Amino acid sequence: MAFLWVCFEPLRKAEKPQGHQPKYNLTCNGRPLFTNITFERQKQVQVEDVSAQEQPELFLKKLQQCCTLFDFMETLSDLKMKEYKRSTLNELVDYVTLSRGYLTEQTYPEVVKMVSCNIFRTLPPSDSNEFDPEEDEPTLEASWPHLQLIYEFFIRFLESQEFQPSVAKKYIDQKFVLQLLELFDSEDPRERDCLKTVLHRIYGKFLGLRAFIRKQINNIFLCFVYETEHFNGVAELLEILGSIINGFALPLKAEHKQFLVKVLLPLHTVRSLSLFHAQLAYCIVQFLEKDPTLTEPVSVPCLLKFWPKTCSQKEVMFLGELEEILDVIEPTQFVKIQELLFKQIARCVSSPHFQVAERALYYWNNEYIMSLIEENSSVILPIMFASLYRISKEHWNPAISALIYNVLKAFMEMNSALFDELAANYKSDRQRERKKDKEREDLWRKLEELELRRGVQNSDGKKPFSSEIVQRLHRTVLTLRLKMSYAKIPSPPHIFFLFFCLL
Template identity: 80%
Template sequence: MKPKINFLVFSLALIQLNFIFLLQISSNIFRTLPPSDNPDFDPEEDEPTLEASWPHIQLVYEFFLRFLESPDFQPSIAKRYIDQRFVQQLLELFDSEDPRERDFLKTVLHRIYGKFLGLRAFIRKQINNIFLRFIYETEHFNGVAELLEILGSIINGFALPLKAEHKQFLMKVLIPMHTAKGLALFHAQLAYCVVQFLEKDTTLTEPVIRGLLKFWPKTCSQKEVMFLGEIEEILDVIEPTQFKKIEEPLFKQISKCVSSSHFQVAERALYFWNNEYILSLIEENIDKILPIMFGSLYKISKEHWNPTIVALVYNVLKTLMEMNGKLFDDLTNSYKAERQREKKKELEREELWRKLEELKLKKAMAEKQNSTHNVLNTHSTSAK
């Protein structure tokens, strides 16, 4: 009987100790974040406002992490205090401008997700809600990159087959996040999450690429370069059967990028031909891809302002010609014939405009003569 009483006393003491410890942590780190000193704060341009009391707060975070990572830590006891409300307050702190705090929060949340199975669905749901508010309402949240980094690890651990809620999160949250103004701040982590999903389930490749094409930047060259980088990451893991489903819309977009007057966009698109796996996919589907790309590439080789781009295009054309010489020659002849027809039409238009100008001039002269004749007749009548 005595060992049972001792165990009970020890358990109660442990619960009380956990309560006191977590209460102290909550009292020290959970707080309302102050408004930004700069209302127009731009994370890409401006320096963040650092937490004045960081030396003290850092100490609390370090103790908390040691507590979570201790071999004596018992989630079954701590779950009384590390609950949904605790996690919610923790997630709100991710909006801190101080990157040092967000880095600690990232590690803390990751440990909690790993140790508290009952909180996993809640954590995913709350991150989902933060992202939805970020996309459709606020367009501002400082901790997006850190939360995406955590998600990258979470997605990696998803069991197969993927649940419908996970697929919905990919298509309804992660893909629309590509429209955010500050995409450059978290694009690497976002692209990693997307690729993780595709490695889990290859059938998601088509909707993902079509989603990216739907949100393709129209006016921001920096974003276009990022999108092209992500597309290459996706193509690195794509199955040949899935590639066939998206080759036409994808290479129509790549053709536009190659034709871009912005040097970096065109260069990034042309670098696809340096990727051995992508080259093998192109070669397998050359009869579909070459007709899409040929016109843009041929035109650029003759007209682009940047000599580096022209040199890259010549290399790409050479590679494509080696893949299917007959098709390349047919397209060359067809393109030249089409250009001749266009030039002929242009000459015909110019001739038509010239004739119209002549008719207009003749009409104006005739009207002037008639007007002069009428004036003379009027004077003649008055003289009589």
């Protein structure tokens, strides 16, 4: 037995390090991935169970231990170790929430290292190029049971009363923020929500990173608008920007105004606008509340420039955003944009798509907008009257006709004299149009009555045109008539008459 013990003792010593080798030859920041290391030893000892002097050291060991990663794509592998890590992360979350005095200078690099090792990764490509965020279900992160606790731990760490940005800035730097922003392209909405909170806390704590964060968000949006039109985290980044814009000092810097014009407003042009329009509209309104003078030269003209021509859904969204802008607009600014604005609203009221017309007519249910319209009815009523009166007689949807009737009634109560004058002018204009239409029809009828089918002999005694040529000329005249009538061009028939006489 002694001989056997002597023979196998070196073998055991040689095998001992092998038991600590990773299953796969992968590392993260020097930490092994998918290891056989168990959590049993440290799990038996809770941080709260040891003395106050020993707690920081045990806390650091548990942070180092949580750098071990597991493959969640293999659902049945390492179940026991995955559960141990989840339990340890829960313990760390509770510890940073309730404990005091744990944040030593040695803690910061270990926390950042553990968080970086777990969350920073290459995101998988979308399963299909035809992925539609509005219709298709997103791909959820398989390792979310651990990632959720990592994010919760990091948020509690950043929110701790003992957190010192002056120490943490050595480790939470531009590289860290850049990797964090790349994760916003994750398809998992749960992760993007956590990232939103983390980035917001970092923006609030680290003054030196604020300009860098804004610049990188600027770059992401520019790439999204002009190159890829694909980025999953636009809504979350806009939500962060909403609170950032709210904190801008007055007067606004040229950099901030340029961001509004060059980055935020062009976001209205992308096809996936519906995914983030609410957050985008909030940012625009925040800018106008900060500086109302941006309304007339920038915001409203740009919105009208980008106004959708063929997508009714986007048109409804634009109308909603315009109403939000009008809710905060100053009367002095409203006067400058009213003509341009209500010409577009008149076109929307005339839209055959009932949702577009309905959304435009809902402006008259807004008390503040109604007060602005009433103060400037002498300008707005002439712009709107013709469209309202015509659609009230012609629109296919009875609900729209009822809404238009209410709007006309409101205008009549605002300025009855102007309303009556416009009604009389509209009727006389319609009579003149009908008279011109009748004259045009009579002229065309006379042209048709000409004996175009009969052979025409010129003064040289040439043979008359063949019936085939005459028929072709007749078809040409009829085609011209159809095109010119459709375009409402009153072409006098004597031109054609002279043409045939010259032949």
